[in-house]
Amino acid sequence: MSAAFQGITRPAHIAVATAAALAVGGLAAGGIGSDMLLSLLTQATIFAIFAVGVGVLLRQNGMVSFGHAAFYGLAGYVAGILIREMGWSGEGAVLAALGGVALFAFVLGFVVVRVPGIAFGMLTIAIGQSFYQGATTSRSLTGGADGLHIDWPQTLFGVSLDTLFQPHVMFMVCWTALVLCVAGLALLLSTNFGAVTEAVRDNEERARFIGIRTLLPRVLVFTLSAFVTAVAGTLSALNTGFVSPESLHWSVSGSALMMVIVGGYRRLWGPALGAMLFFLARDFLGDFAEHWLAIFGAALIFVIVFAPDGFSGALVGLWRRMRGGGKSRGAAAVQAN
Amino acid sequence: MTFINLFNGLVYGSLLIVMSSGLALIYGLRRVVNFAHGALYMLGAYIGFTIAQHTGFWVALVAAPAVMALVGVLLDRYGFRLLQDRNPLTVVLVTFGLLLIIEDFVQTVWGKSNLSMATPALLAHSVTVAGHELPVYRIAVLFFGIAVAVALSLWLRYSRVGLFVRAASTDPVTTSMQGVNTDRLSAMVVGLGTALAGLAGVVAAPFLSLSPAMSSDVLIDSFVVVVVGGLGSLPGAFAAAILLGLLQSMGAVYLPSLAAILPFLFMIAILLWRPSGLAGNRT
Numbered sequence: 065m066s067a068a069f070q071g072i073t074r075p076a077h078i079a080v081a082t083a084a085a086l087a088v089g090g091l092a093a094g095g096i097g098s099d100m101l102l103s104l105l106t107q108a109t110i111f112a113i114f115a116v117g118v119g120v121l122l123r124q125n126g127m128v129s130f131g132h133a134a135f136y137g138l139a140g141y142v143a144g145i146l147i148r149e150m151g152w153s154g155e156g157a158v159l160a161a162l163g164g165v166a167l168f169a170f171v172l173g174f175v176v177v178r179v180p181g182i183a184f185g186m187l188t189i190a191i192g193q194s195f196y197q198g199a200t201t202s203r204s205l206t207g208g209a210d211g212l213h214i215d216w217p218q219t220l221f222g223v224s225l226d227t228l229f230q231p232h233v234m235f236m237v238c239w240t241a242l243v244l245c246v247a248g249l250a251l252l253l254s255t256n257f258g259a260v261t262e263a264v265r266d267n268e269e270r271a272r273f274i275g276i277r278t279l280l281p282r283v284l285v286f287t288l289s290a291f292v293t294a295v296a297g298t299l300s301a302l303n304t305g306f307v308s309p310e311s312l313h314w315s316v317s318g319s320a321l322m323m324v325i326v327g328g329y330r331r332l333w334g335p336a337l338g339a340m341l342f343f344l345a346r347d348f349l350g351d352f353a354e355h356w357l358a359i360f361g362a363a364l365i366f367v368i369v370f371a372p373d374g375f376s377g378a379l380v381g382l383w384r385r386m387r388g389g390g391k392s393r394g395a396a397a398v399q400a401n
Numbered sequence: 402m403t404f405i406n407l408f409n410g411l412v413y414g415s416l417l418i419v420m421s422s423g424l425a426l427i428y429g430l431r432r433v434v435n436f437a438h439g440a441l442y443m444l445g446a447y448i449g450f451t452i453a454q455h456t457g458f459w460v461a462l463v464a465a466p467a468v469m470a471l472v473g474v475l476l477d478r479y480g481f482r483l484l485q486d487r488n489p490l491t492v493v494l495v496t497f498g499l500l501l502i503i504e505d506f507v508q509t510v511w512g513k514s515n516l517s518m519a520t521p522a523l524l525a526h527s528v529t530v531a532g533h534e535l536p537v538y539r540i541a542v543l544f545f546g547i548a549v550a551v552a553l554s555l556w557l558r559y560s561r562v563g564l565f566v567r568a569a570s571t572d573p574v575t576t577s578m579q580g581v582n583t584d585r586l587s588a589m590v591v592g593l594g595t596a597l598a599g600l601a602g603v604v605a606a607p608f609l610s611l612s613p614a615m616s617s618d619v620l621i622d623s624f625v626v627v628v629v630g631g632l633g634s635l636p637g638a639f640a641a642a643i644l645l646g647l648l649q650s651m652g653a654v655y656l657p658s659l660a661a662i663l664p665f666l667f668m669i670a671i672l673l674w675r676p677s678g679l680a681g682n683r684t
Binding site for chain 1: 434436484487489490491493494495497498499500501502504505506509617620621624625627628632658660661662664665668669672673676677678
């Protein structure tokens with residue numbers, strides 16, 4: 065169990081790591097000259113946020129979602145429809161998309177997190193796919209299979225669209241969102257809430273026995289996970305100016321899940337690493353990328369069977385060995401209360 | 402109109418019976434939810450398509466499930482059996498990876514475009530029932546689904562192997578202590594379940610076209626069936642399959658705007674009422 069506590073560090077550590085991550089992003093945004101590479105990294109960063117959302121559900125609730133594309137696509141559709149049909153401002157649409165998805169997930173959570181074990185995964189794939197079907201068939205609202213173009217208003221949160229759409233600005237916006245999501249989750253999970261959710265995850269019955277109400281913490285983790293995913297969906301709608309039913313398809317949820325597993329879900333940043341690897345590998349595969357689903361399917365099987373901690377686990381193991389044992393695992397567990 | 406829809410709903414429901422009974426059997430013995438089940442159904446359909454082109458539908462109907470049974474036995478021997486002590490989540494993710502590989506394999510071998518399989522000449526006409534013209538092939542599919550349900554129930558209830566399967570589904574450790582070779586039993590049941598998926602694929606091929614998207618639609622519907630019916634329960638799955646088939650076809654007529662999300666609403670409603678499905682509390 066101690067492994068689960070390793071990702072949690074004190075607020076000071078989180079602040080230092082956040083600043084460092086932002087600095088790395090700033091250097092990348094300023095230093096990379098190629099717009100192509102920057103837009104690839106932007107995409108990867110958006111998916112990294114998505115994967116962090118899926119990963120936190122697995123890490124804190126022990127639940128595998130095969131349907132998070134529903135939240136990803138839904139956020140884009142909500143923003144798009146509010147701007148297109150209702151003439152909302154960009155800021156209002158973004159906030160409504162994030163809040164709306166979180167609220168929806170909160171309500172849905174009360175039904176779905178009660179479903180035990182693997183049945184939860186089966187449920188989520190069905191929910192996700194019904195959104196895909198719904199968006200494909202209700203042409204009048206969503207544009208059907210053709211998708212929906214979003215004309216973002218000229219300014220968003222005081223920044224003009226022309227500025228925002230410069231590749232390095234867009235990358236930095238997404239990167240900042242990613243870093244803030246991971247940092248926010250790390251902070252939140254270093255409180256009592258994190259300890260409670262872990263207790264519930266490890267043994268719900270015992271947690272109930274010592275007086276913890278077990279349903280609400282699980283619903284809240286589900287909501288958080290959906291919220292982070294909605295951040296990714298909103299950024300994707302902003303980045304491309306477009307949403308399509310493809311963003312709701314189960315294969316998108318599946319890709320996110322692969323990133324989570326390959327990156328390793330025991331650390332909050334593991335899924336983000338997985339997403340980066342995923343996009344870089346797909347780009348690297350080039351012509352062979354037609355078969356990328358099968359390749360990543362095989363990678364998924366390999367990692368889950370032989371290295372369940374994923375790349376982040378391997379990296380942390382390597383780091384510890386280099387530091388000759390390094391910090392003890394107990395210290396983190398103690399401060400997590 | 403209504404009669405035809407009712408009929409089509411029952412036909413799709415009986416296809417779902419064949420699919421979901423395979424899923425439920427495998428879950429019962431191995432505690433594995435096979436995410437590759439839909440992909441295996443698709444693989445069965447495409448293999449059947451190729452066999453049918455060279456020989457004919459009836460040979461394909463036997464040969465394709467036989468090939469799939471072999472695939473199932475290998476899947477159990479070199480997959481589920483090696484992973485039986487691992488976290489159930491691990492095995493689920495392995496079957497998910499397998500799904501991606503099989504989908505890619507099918508697209509690479511048979512291409513992405515839709516293929517169609519001719520209805521066998523013997524069943525390629527229609528009859529008039531109560532003033533409605535019904536294709537004989539679909540009637541045959543309906544009866545086939547019912548036959549599979551009845552045969553499986555009788556086999557589990559009255560045969561010696563069926564007794565072992567029921568025992569191992571309840572408690573694999575005690576069953577193996579009683580001298581039942583549960584590994585061989587599992588190989589057999591996973592083989593049977595996979596053969597059923599392949600069989601469903603071949604049977605569906607003449608009236609639903611073959612396409613790389615065919616696997617996820619059926620997989621998701623059979624997941625709804627298995628979750629609503631109660632994981633691992635055959636009677637629950639049978640009831641849920643027919644209900645879902647009817648709901649989908651009637652929904653398309655009466656609530657066309659909601660048709661796509663009806664299975665989802667159906668599932669939510671049942672789960673609110675009974676979180677572990679129609680048939681009880683096994684998790």
